[in-house]
Amino acid sequence: MPFEITSQPISVVAAPDSHTGAVVTFDGIVRDLNDGLPVQALEYEAFEPLAVAEGERILTEARGKFGLVDVTCVHRVGRLAIGDVAVRVIAFGVHRREAFEACEYVIDEVKARVPIWKKEHYASGDSGWINAQKPIDEAPDPRFEAEYYARQMRLPQVGEAGQQKLRESRILVVGAGGLGSPALLYLAAAGVGTIGIADDDSVDLSNLHRQILYAAQDFGKPKASLAAARLQALNPSVRYVTHQERVSSSNSDRLLEEYDLVLDGSDNFQTKFLLNAACVRAGKPLIAASIYQFEGQLLTVLPEGEGGCLSCLWPETPAADCVGSCADVGVLGAVPGVLGAMQAVEALKMLLELPVPSSSALLTVDLMTGSMHRLRRTRNPLCPVCGSGEAISEGLEIEAKGWSDLTWFRVVDIRELHETPEITGVERMPLSEFDPFGVVGRTVLVCASGRRSLTLARQLRADGFADVFSLVGGVRDNAFLRTPP
Amino acid sequence: MKIHVTYFAVLREQRGLSEEVLDTLCKTPEALYEHLRGVHNFSLDRKWVKVAVNDEFAPMDGILFAGDRVVFIPPVAGG
Numbered sequence: 138m139p140f141e142i143t144s145q146p147i148s149v150v151a152a153p154d155s156h157t158g159a160v161v162t163f164d165g166i167v168r169d170l171n172d173g174l175p176v177q178a179l180e181y182e183a184f185e186p187l188a189v190a191e192g193e194r195i196l197t198e199a200r201g202k203f204g205l206v207d208v209t210c211v212h213r214v215g216r217l218a219i220g221d222v223a224v225r226v227i228a229f230g231v232h233r234r235e236a237f238e239a240c241e242y243v244i245d246e247v248k249a250r251v252p253i254w255k256k257e258h259y260a261s262g263d264s265g266w267i268n269a270q271k272p273i274d275e276a277p278d279p280r281f282e283a284e285y286y287a288r289q290m291r292l293p294q295v296g297e298a299g300q301q302k303l304r305e306s307r308i309l310v311v312g313a314g315g316l317g318s319p320a321l322l323y324l325a326a327a328g329v330g331t332i333g334i335a336d337d338d339s340v341d342l343s344n345l346h347r348q349i350l351y352a353a354q355d356f357g358k359p360k361a362s363l364a365a366a367r368l369q370a371l372n373p374s375v376r377y378v379t380h381q382e383r384v385s386s387s388n389s390d391r392l393l394e395e396y397d398l399v400l401d402g403s404d405n406f407q408t409k410f411l412l413n414a415a416c417v418r419a420g421k422p423l424i425a426a427s428i429y430q431f432e433g434q435l436l437t438v439l440p441e442g443e444g445g446c447l448s449c450l451w452p453e454t455p456a457a458d459c460v461g462s463c464a465d466v467g468v469l470g471a472v473p474g475v476l477g478a479m480q481a482v483e484a485l486k487m488l489l490e491l492p493v494p495s496s497s498a499l500l501t502v503d504l505m506t507g508s509m510h511r512l513r514r515t516r517n518p519l520c521p522v523c524g525s526g527e528a529i530s531e532g533l534e535i536e537a538k539g540w541s542d543l544t545w546f547r548v549v550d551i552r553e554l555h556e557t558p559e560i561t562g563v564e565r566m567p568l569s570e571f572d573p574f575g576v577v578g579r580t581v582l583v584c585a586s587g588r589r590s591l592t593l594a595r596q597l598r599a600d601g602f603a604d605v606f607s608l609v610g611g612v613r614d615n616a617f618l619r620t621p622p
Numbered sequence: 623m624k625i626h627v628t629y630f631a632v633l634r635e636q637r638g639l640s641e642e643v644l645d646t647l648c649k650t651p652e653a654l655y656e657h658l659r660g661v662h663n664f665s666l667d668r669k670w671v672k673v674a675v676n677d678e679f680a681p682m683d684g685i686l687f688a689g690d691r692v693v694f695i696p697p698v699a700g701g
Contacts, residue, residue, distance in 0.1 A: 312701055314701050315700075315701055316701045317701070402701050403699075403701055404699060404700055404701035405699050405701075406697065406699045409699060426701070427697070427698040427699050427700055427701060428698065428700040428701065429630075429631040429632070429698040429700050430631075430635070432630060432631055432634075432698070433698075434630075434695075434698055450672050450679065450697075451670070451672065451697050453669070455670050455697045455699075456670075457699075459666060459667070459670050459696070459697070460631060460632050460666070460670075460696050460697065460698055460699065466632075466635075466700075468700055473700070473701060499674075499679070499695070501630060501693075501695065503630075503640065505640075506640055508640075510628070510674075510677065510693065511677065512674040512677055512678065512679060512693065512695075513674075513677060513678040513679065514679050515678075515679065544678075544679070544680070544681070545681055546681065547681060547683050547684055547685075562685070562687070563685075564685050577683050578652075578681060578682070578683030579681065579683075
């Protein structure tokens with residue numbers, strides 16, 4: 138029956154999620170005529186690693202170009218008979234138009250680019266190999282690039298060499314929202330060679346006032362692929378990879394593998410702290426930012442950097458409801474615009490191997506008052522992520538090379554009041570009148586040589602004060618104590 | 623002693639201003655925070671608040687000196 142009306146359920150090709158509103162399937166079938174010659178059978182052969190890699194690339198392009206929910210393709214190899222399905226493309230879109238267009242795009246590109254050859258066995262007994270492959274990985278047109286990047290290459294800090302560094306770099310942007318939008322636009326325009334976009338969300342109308350990658354018509358479509366399409370139009374010489382998934386403890390290490398640098402544009406503590414830990418584990422730099430109404434915070438975490446990591450500041454991941462989200466407290470769209478652009482600047486400086494002062498500070502920006510603070514961070518040796526965690530608490534004695542090693546301790550001088558030299562800025566609690574209940578927080582005790590402080594620390598530990606330490610060598614061996622902190 | 627205090631994010635919102643100079647007897651940032659929390663009904667528990675003294679992150683139980691510039695910073699997550 139050519140056209141039917143039915144009250145029975147119509148079986149569907151499995152849709153990947155509830156956003157899918159249209160599924161378009163294309164089947165390429167072995168037919169009995171080619172260029173007027175009768176064909177009896179077909180044989181397909183593929184150079185598989187290359188074919189799969191190129192095929193994946195085409196699917197990624199299609200997801201980006203058409204803002205698809207998903208698209209898949211399967212191609213047969215071996216000997217096929219007339220009527221067999223040789224290739225199948227299935228495009229899942231929010232709406233039908235992009236699904237139709239994507240389906241056509243994928244099959245055209247697969248036929249043109251994927252290294253699969255077909256050998257037709259003609260009824261006449263002849264056979265022939267056919268492959269209409271285009272060269273893969275066309276080199277970028279040097280004239281296009283020279284003109285495109287002319288203004289930034291004029292900077293002495295960039296130049297030809299810097300542009301080449303950017304071209305060879307791979308950055309993962311997590312969250313293509315208020316921060317990710319401007320960051321992605323500037324990174325793509327600057328010519329960072331590979332840009333990964335991780336976001337599992339779809340565009341909501343309430344996103345548009347700050348998430349400037351998207352248009353009103355994008356409502357309901359997946360952000361990662363829309364972002365890739367928008368950026369592809371902005372700078373086609375960059376390779377875009379979409380990761381339509383939420384960063385979790387089970388996928389974070391895998392996601393980071395292909396990248397040199399991570400930019401955190403996420404909007405929740407769980408993702409932020411998870412990414413921080415994953416970057417520390419992988420030894421990859423992280424540029425994180427967050428906003429609150431008219432304010433923003435930005436910090437960079439470098440492997441082995443003196444500033445430590447996000448968990449050095451907040452060792453425990455803050456509860457989701459401890460401060461408000463954009464949805465709860467409101468945000469002016471241009472505020473994440475400023476912070477996202479600042480993240481892009483920090484990322485580009487890092488890739489260009491320029492100094493990145495945000496790696497040893499937390500930058501706070503208040504766009505209401507127009508003020509910016511640069512608050513110096515130091516690594517917390519007890520940090521559960523980049524430090525030794527609880528391990529140090531077991532030791533009774535600590536060694537210090539300078540005041541910075543004591544940043545996370547309250548320093549208490551237990552020498553008697555007549556003992557000199559005085560340690561500037563340090564509290565005195567002489568041993569002869571020592572009150573254990575004055576010991577609050579993580580404390581390091583200092584005496585002349587480290588002997589009395591060790592005895593006292595041991596005694597206090599026995600009394601249940603877990604966070605008390607003794608400074609090895611006391612005032613005698615730690616010359617830095619004679620200079621103010 | 624006089625201490626210069628700056629508030630960020632939800633603390634600024636609940637305090638109703640960005641910065642002020644306080645005359646206080648509090649010896650540590652922690653004591654100062656707990657005092658201010660009582661006065662201004664800050665919703666944030668002390669454990670989520672970081673403090674910077676004179677532009678450098680510092681322990682909450684460190685010692686304050688007259689003229690110190692103290693910044694209270696809660697973590698923020700918006701994006």
